[in-house]
Amino acid sequence: MSSIDQDGMLVDPRVQWQRFSHIEHGTLDAVHGIVVHQTDAPSAQATFNAYNGGGNGAHFLIGKDGRIYQTASVKMRCYHVGRLIKSRCLQLKGSQCKDADLATAMTLSWAARIRAIDRIERQKDYPERFPVNSDSIGIELVGRHLDDTRFEALSAQQVDSLQWLLGQLYGHFELDGDDVFRHPDVSYKHPGEAASATW
Numbered sequence: 001m002s003s004i005d006q007d008g009m010l011v012d013p014r015v016q017w018q019r020f021s022h023i024e025h026g027t028l029d030a031v032h033g034i035v036v037h038q039t040d041a042p043s044a045q046a047t048f049n050a051y052n053g054g055g056n057g058a059h060f061l062i063g064k065d066g067r068i069y070q071t072a073s074v075k076m077r078c079y080h081v082g083r084l085i086k087s088r089c090l091q092l093k094g095s096q097c098k099d100a101d102l103a104t105a106m107t108l109s110w111a112a113r114i115r116a117i118d119r120i121e122r123q124k125d126y127p128e129r130f131p132v133n134s135d136s137i138g139i140e141l142v143g144r145h146l147d148d149t150r151f152e153a154l155s156a157q158q159v160d161s162l163q164w165l166l167g168q169l170y171g172h173f174e175l176d177g178d179d180v181f182r183h184p185d186v187s188y189k190h191p192g193e194a195a196s197a198t199w
């Protein structure tokens, strides 16, 4: 079992530290969920180059070869979920979701609707809503999108490393597989992102 040091870095031979302070935005006070992403970049290095510029990023990056990099402290917040989150109630229950505010939101135009849904959802606590940047860890997997609906499949080494990393994070933050989400389930992203990730 790995440990987490005082800087929020995972201590284990399988984890290589490559921390980018530019992608850390204030403290992460609670971890309620884990969001799994794919980079749509050709290599880990391409993502490191983007992280050097600052802005969006996630806590971990898993290369095609299965190498696990920790790119941000798990005590710090990363911007990986996006600005507008989907409704967990609507995603899970569809028409059985009994939320009058959401029902009203659904009558709006698309642009107004997704903003209204985000406002409504952010007033809820996890797990009534999806995890957000302020209570989740992000894991990126190197992989390109192939077309409008598909990303390339995870390599066998990525699958193995993702399973191992999730197991460590479950232990450290008292989570389980129900707390892990693909990015496009949580916010409005390419539908194929992380589709081949399993846990």
Ligand SMILES: [Zn+2]
Binding pocket: 036, 037, 038, 080, 183, 189, 193
């Ligand atoms: Zn993503």
